[in-house]
Amino acid sequence: MAALPDSLETSLLTRLATGTAGVVGTEFLRCLVAELAAALDAELAFVAELCGEGDAVTLASAGKPGVELREGQAFALVGTPCEDAYLHDIFLVPRGARLRYPRDRFLRAHGLDGYLAIALRDARGRPIGHIGVVARQTPFRPAPSELQALRIFAARAAAELERQHQELAILEAADKERLRIGRDLHDGAQQRLVVLGHALDLALRELEADPSRAARLLSAAREQAVTAGRELRELAKGLHPVSLDRGLAHALSTLAGGSPLPVQLDAVPTERLPALVEGTVWFLVSEALSNAIKYAGASELRVAITVDGELLHVRLSDDGRGGACPSRGTGLQGLGVRVETLGGTLSVSSPPAMGTTLTARLRLRP
Ligand SMILES: Nc1ncnc2c1ncn2[C@@H]1O[C@H](COP(=O)(O)OP(=O)(O)O)[C@@H](O)[C@H]1O
Ligand SMILES: [Mg+2]
Numbered sequence: 298m299a300a301l302p303d304s305l306e307t308s309l310l311t312r313l314a315t316g317t318a319g320v321v322g323t324e325f326l327r328c329l330v331a332e333l334a335a336a337l338d339a340e341l342a343f344v345a346e347l348c349g350e351g352d353a354v355t356l357a358s359a360g361k362p363g364v365e366l367r368e369g370q371a372f373a374l375v376g377t378p379c380e381d382a383y384l385h386d387i388f389l390v391p392r393g394a395r396l397r398y399p400r401d402r403f404l405r406a407h408g409l410d411g412y413l414a415i416a417l418r419d420a421r422g423r424p425i426g427h428i429g430v431v432a433r434q435t436p437f438r439p440a441p442s443e444l445q446a447l448r449i450f451a452a453r454a455a456a457e458l459e460r461q462h463q464e465l466a467i468l469e470a471a472d473k474e475r476l477r478i479g480r481d482l483h484d485g486a487q488q489r490l491v492v493l494g495h496a497l498d499l500a501l502r503e504l505e506a507d508p509s510r511a512a513r514l515l516s517a518a519r520e521q522a523v524t525a526g527r528e529l530r531e532l533a534k535g536l537h538p539v540s541l542d543r544g545l546a547h548a549l550s551t552l553a554g555g556s557p558l559p560v561q562l563d564a565v566p567t568e569r570l571p572a573l574v575e576g577t578v579w580f581l582v583s584e585a586l587s588n589a590i591k592y593a594g595a596s597e598l599r600v601a602i603t604v605d606g607e608l609l610h611v612r613l614s615d616d617g618r619g620g621a622c623p624s625r626g627t628g629l630q631g632l633g634v635r636v637e638t639l640g641g642t643l644s645v646s647s648p649p650a651m652g653t654t655l656t657a658r659l660r661l662r663p
Contacts, residue, residue, distance in 0.1 A: 309336050310446035317450075325457055326357035329450055330428070333359075337439055339432040340364045340409055344417075344454055346426040351375055353426065356458075364407050364431075376400030382414035382427045387444055389413050392435035404431070411437020415447055417455035425458050466634045473627055481532055489525035493518045538579050545575045549582060549600065556598075558590050563601040570609065574659055577635055578602060578611055581643075584628045585613035585655050593617025593653060604661070611657040621647035629655075 316332035317325050326344045334342035341360035345353040351374050358366040374380040378398055382388045390397060390412040395404045404410070411432035416424050428451055439447070500514035533539075540548040546565045553560035569575070582600055589595040595617030603610050623629035623645055632655075636643040641659035 309443045310449065312336050313446055313450050317453075322457070322461070323357060326454060327359065329454060330357050331359040333428070333430055333447070333450075334361075335359075337413075337430055337432070337437075337443070338434070339411075339413075339430045339437070340407060341366060342428070342430045344426060344428050344458075345372075345379065346458060347424060351380075353379060356426070364409075366403070372403075377403075378412045379414060379427060379429055382429065383416050383424050385416070387413070387415050387448070389438070389444075391438045394431075407431075407433070409433055410435045413437065413439060413447075415451045417451055417458060419455065419459050419462075425455065425462070428454060463634070463638055467638060470631045470634050473631070477627075478532065478536070481528075485528040485532070486525045489521045489528065493521040493525065496521065535583070537576075538583075541572075541575055541579055544569055545578060545602070548575070548579055552579070552583060552586065553600075556586055556590075558586065558595065559597040560586060561597055561599045563599055565600065565602050566604050566609075568604075570604075570661060573639060574609060574661060577632075577639060577641075577659060578609070578657075580635065581611055581632055581655060581657055582613060584632055585615070585653075588621065588628065588653070589615035589617060592621070593619075595652070607661050609659040609661055611659065612654065613656075614652055614654040616652045619647045619649045619651050619653055621645055621653045 313329060313332050313336075317328045320328050330342040330344055333339070339360075341358060341364045343358035343360075343366050344356045346356050348354050348371065352371055353374055354371045355366050355368055357368060360366070372379075374383075376398060378388065378390055378394055378401065390410075392410050394410045394412045395401070395408075398404060404412075409431045411434065413430040413432075414427050417426040417428065419425050428447070496514045496518035500511045500518065503511040503514065538548050538552075540551040544567075546567050549560075549562055549565050553562055570578075585600075586598050589598045593615045595615035597616060599612075599614045601610075601612045621629065623633065629643075629645060633643045636657050636659065639659055641657060643655065643657045645653070645655055647653040
């Protein structure tokens with residue numbers, strides 16, 4: 298490739314941009330590798346995603362006839378150049394790949410000797426996959442401008458992978474939530490209504506023979522109805538806090554007012570914020586409060602929410618025993634996903650015996 302005139306070399310960027318214009322998702326990855334393989338005259342170009350320890354799975358691939366890496370195919374990284382790709386910014390083996398990686402059966406089977414890869418990293422710099430390009434003809438030496446184009450498109454591919462992860466995480470979080478609601482309904486209100494039905498049946502039967510027993514049964518049924526109503530109300534409140542309709546300040550004072558643990562509202566914006574942001578803050582406070590009640594043995598929860606330009610800072614601290622660990626439950630993890638989906642960050646600080654503080658930073662225009 299080095300022999301190509303400059304205008305053709307720089308055209309890789311244009312070519313990738315044109316070839317992937319207007320496509321998103323996996324189709325974007327497919328177009329990207331198809332253009333890459335063709336432009337670099339490579340036998341194969343592919344995008345793979347890391348999955349588990351030392352394995353990757355092909356998300357998209359394009360190559361010349363006979364050199365095939367199926368989409369969805371998993372492969373082990375050990376002993377392949379793909380393993381080394383994660384140790385470098387850009388990893389290039391211009392020639393002799395088969396000799397250097399004798400355990401790589403794919404290279405051997407197809408007589409491939411040139412290899413180029415770039416690791417894909419998420420927003421925090423953690424590796425999530427790589428783009429690989431494999432060539433038969435050597436030396437395989439793409440021009441600096443081509444590597445630069447590859448870098449730019451690797452960043453886009455990484456963003457695409459991350460978006461897919463986030464969508465999956467949201468789906469999973471939503472499924473978990475549905476499961477929890479289903480279980481709550483089943484164990485709570487549904488059981489009460491069954492008991493209530495029985496009590497009414499019995500009362501009906503006793504109505505003439507033993508009116509006073511019937512009355513007792515009816516009053517028990519009435520209690521069950523009241524409890525079922527209260528449980529449904531609690532559940533509904535957790536799904537969408539009605540009090541939010543009148544703004545965050547109102548919703549948080551309602552939450553604080555009904556809490557068995559004192560809640561100190563140090564700062565709460567009085568103006569209306571975007572609905573998604575208000576909802577997220579409410580869920581944060583409500584989770585911090587229920588954690589403080591359930592686990593912390595705290596004597597109060599302090600809430601400070603402040604607007605700072607385009608950002609909203611949320612700080613929720615209890616004075617309990619500390620030791621909160623998001624990986625042990627679902628509440629904090631679910632909130633983390635929710636906050637990150639809105640482009641914000643959530644951190645948990647919970648040293649033993651020093652209380653627990655949740656700090657979130659949210660963008661006011663998600
Ligand atoms: N404020 C807190 N003080 C002490 N421990 C906490 C606190 N919050 C959470 N934890 C601990 O961290 C774990 C994870 O919390 P969370 O993600 O909210 O889980 P869950 O969904 O079980 O409430 C809890 O099981 C609990 O052991
Ligand atoms: Mg919790």
